[in-house]
Amino acid sequence: MKFERYGIGIIKGLSVTIRHLLRHPTVVQYPEQRLNISRRTRGNELIWNQEKCTGCATCAKSCPLGAIEITTSTNPVENKYAVEKYQIDTGYCIQCGLCVEACPYAALYFSYNFECAKYRRWELVQDKEKMRETPERKVSGYFYPERATKLPRQTLLIERITEKD
């Protein structure tokens, strides 16, 4: 290290930080400002369609953690399986999405919600009633591209910050 160039590197570095002072902020103030999340978001809940489900339990078999519990009984009159119990312990769920991909009848979806914190452990268990699609429990477009197109476009940082310097 030569003595005469002592400090030049530091001044160069400081010029970068000073230029950053004039840039747009990258962060958003989260609870007040919200960005659109991905259309394929794997939310904290699963949504289940009772009409489409045949009780084949492919989802339960494909779950790597065994978080899905399903009990079926035969219905000889209508010649089909009746789903008696269908529940997911979202406390165990790692949101890998293998159950949604495995479902052959398109009866299981991810929700678009991500703020699903609960006060009690047992509130995390989703039963049949808590898995219905409702206006506040929206369906995500994960693995269903036709549903994804209906969701708002994801905000990207690369498009949000347009700077020329």
Add this chain to the structure above:
Amino acid sequence: MALKTEPFVLNLGPVHPSTHGVFRMRATLDGEVVVDIEPIFGYLHRGVEKLAEQRTYTGIIPLTDRLDYISAMNNNFAYCLAVEKLAGIKVPERAEYIRVIMAELQRIAAFLIAVGAFLNDCGAYFTPFLYMFREREKIVDLFEMVSGQRLTYNYMRVGGVSQDLPEEFLPALRKFVDEMPRFIDEYDRLLMQNEILLARAKGVGILTKEQAINASASGPVLRASGVKWDIRKADPYSIYDRFEFDIPTGTVGDCYDRYRVRVEEMRQSLRIIKQAMAQIPSGPVRAEVPHLIRPPVGEAYARIESPKGELGFYLVSDNSIAPYRCHIRPPSLINLTALREMVRGWKVADLIIIFGSIDITVGEIDR
């Protein structure tokens, strides 16, 4: 007249900001000089290899996300290659290109964290780290777009990838690739010639060529020592033989070289992404694979060049739905074995820098 002193044992970690996770080093010091060091790990052991023996071949992919959690795509990639080799599955052309784009994006993201954390250890406290996190955020946005999550992507599947790219992905990626070189130049301006960094990192923690090869180090640690070894060139997997890129190497093998090699590799990764974007064909993204894969009896080892080095998966099949044995060769663990040779004779403050320059992820070491 030398004063006779007793060696002092200092425990660094397991909860220490500069050990990058729950990792412990027992350093024996003579005054401030490191005499010996013993890495102690296992605080994050989850038994991934044993868990893998009870799961289906598809169900292991989420587990591999959690090995080296800052480069989850590469772990998926290596594991899927191993299963495809074992079961003889052909991957569609478009899926191969998507995989390469994802792996290279992930490499840039991982190097941004590695370089940022290294500069953090050097004392450039959080300013460069947060600049680099801004660029990583752009990559993570792209990953969120294709896979739906930001850290544990679980995107690649045996025989392809889980879903096709959304139509807004490629324009956003093009914009990122165009912008990114400017930011890498900015990192260069920020600290590459900084006198304090040069004084602290140049000539510190030298790992010679012979030592690096003897320790079977791989990745940037090996390349910084001057060995031109990259599995993407030496043993091309997937479609890496179609792309043109250089292997940046260091000369001395000190901390500064390791830092520079990582920055240079980001540029090379961008080159690969540019070529892949130009060549990407249309078509299916997933081969026809049965829901429960039962590979024939046998064994397979597949390795890739992950951001940390050579990541290998060794699978033994007994024709059931779960592997008989799954062994993981984590690059961080092997690179860590060279730490003792690097730090001997340096001071405690240098120990932190040398350790930071290896760039480990504890999730991968303990598995």
